[in-house]
Amino acid sequence: MTYLETTAEFYSEVAQTPQVGLCCVQSSPLQLPGLKIPPMMADMNYGCGTTVHPTELSNQPTVLYVGVGGGLEALQFAYFSQRPGGVIAVEPVQAMREAATRNLKIAAQDNSWFDQSFVEIREGDAFALPMPDDSVDVVAQNCLFNIFEPADLMKALKEAYRVLKPGGRLLMSDPIATRPIPPHLQEDERLRAMCLSGALTYQSYVQHLVRSGFGQVEIRAKRPYRLLDCQNYNLEEPLLLESLDSVSFKVVIPEDGPCIFTGKTAIYMGAEEFFDDNAGHILSRGVPAAVCDKTAAKLGKVNPEEILITDSTWHYIGGGCC
Numbered sequence: 001m002t003y004l005e006t007t008a009e010f011y012s013e014v015a016q017t018p019q020v021g022l023c024c025v026q027s028s029p030l031q032l033p034g035l036k037i038p039p040m041m042a043d044m045n046y047g048c049g050t051t052v053h054p055t056e057l058s059n060q061p062t063v064l065y066v067g068v069g070g071g072l073e074a075l076q077f078a079y080f081s082q083r084p085g086g087v088i089a090v091e092p093v094q095a096m097r098e099a100a101t102r103n104l105k106i107a108a109q110d111n112s113w114f115d116q117s118f119v120e121i122r123e124g125d126a127f128a129l130p131m132p133d134d135s136v137d138v139v140a141q142n143c144l145f146n147i148f149e150p151a152d153l154m155k156a157l158k159e160a161y162r163v164l165k166p167g168g169r170l171l172m173s174d175p176i177a178t179r180p181i182p183p184h185l186q187e188d189e190r191l192r193a194m195c196l197s198g199a200l201t202y203q204s205y206v207q208h209l210v211r212s213g214f215g216q217v218e219i220r221a222k223r224p225y226r227l228l229d230c231q232n233y234n235l236e237e238p239l240l241l242e243s244l245d246s247v248s249f250k251v252v253i254p255e256d257g258p259c260i261f262t263g264k265t266a267i268y269m270g271a272e273e274f275f276d277d278n279a280g281h282i283l284s285r286g287v288p289a290a291v292c293d294k295t296a297a298k299l300g301k302v303n304p305e306e307i308l309i310t311d312s313t314w315h316y317i318g319g320g321c322c
């Protein structure tokens, strides 16, 4: 059996016998006015963060959701698109497609704004998305891509890039590892399927996004997810996993490198009213300006006495340079 078959078998099991807290989310599902989440759907929340960012979802976007699980986030996205076929959910595991269909049927009874036609569930997988090039506004996946080995992750990211319209967004939530996960855990297919041993480090995760063509990446949240302890995971030191929520844009990678926003700001503290780096960044004295990590590094070097660079907050939601 390949690790992808082990994964499919595992999710077939947890579609039929839900495991509450399988992915150990640190927050309750996003609540929205007028949205009622069926209890069974909430029990099948197998995500590790959220991919539903209301600021990205204006103008009734077409959303392609990869790995539907119990349908929770598909329902939340449908809240924003509110039209037939507005959300297309791709899922290779039959039992999971059936569970999501059942849960969405209950959601349609409980939510007057929701019709089941708003979410179309299709058989398919992350490596061959059943959509034409440049056709969707948003691709989303929660706690799936971390399961993939690096070469498969590249395939999945390139597929997401292919189907996105220019300027479209890839919304993701995945565990990342605070140091490389040792091979004996990476090779454990069941742990990998449970989102516990496939995670990449932050640097490697972002590198994969950029190598797939995404020119801008914004980090929306980074928080503790799970601890792999020494006894149960045969480790010399405990290993902390974090969950990372991100939004990546299908825009051209600038010549001087991608724009990665992690919540840094630049603050001018010199004698003038403002500082202009003649590269598109004007800093008013004393006022923090959101900057990407590339610009933060440049400004910090150009004028360290007069420009203060604040640390990454790991929470960025727009505005600023680039």
Ligand SMILES: C[S@@+](CC[C@H](N)C(=O)[O-])C[C@H]1O[C@@H](n2cnc3c(N)ncnc32)[C@H](O)[C@@H]1O
Pocket: 004, 007, 008, 011, 012, 023, 044, 045, 046, 047, 048, 066, 067, 068, 069, 070, 071, 072, 073, 090, 091, 092, 093, 096, 124, 125, 126, 127, 141, 142, 143, 144, 195
């Ligand atoms: C960890 S669960 C996450 C489910 C959902 N995103 C959530 O947040 O609750 C991973 C989901 O991806 C599906 N899956 C597994 N392999 C897949 C693949 N190759 N392509 C697309 N989906 C896959 C699983 O069946 C399962 O529904």
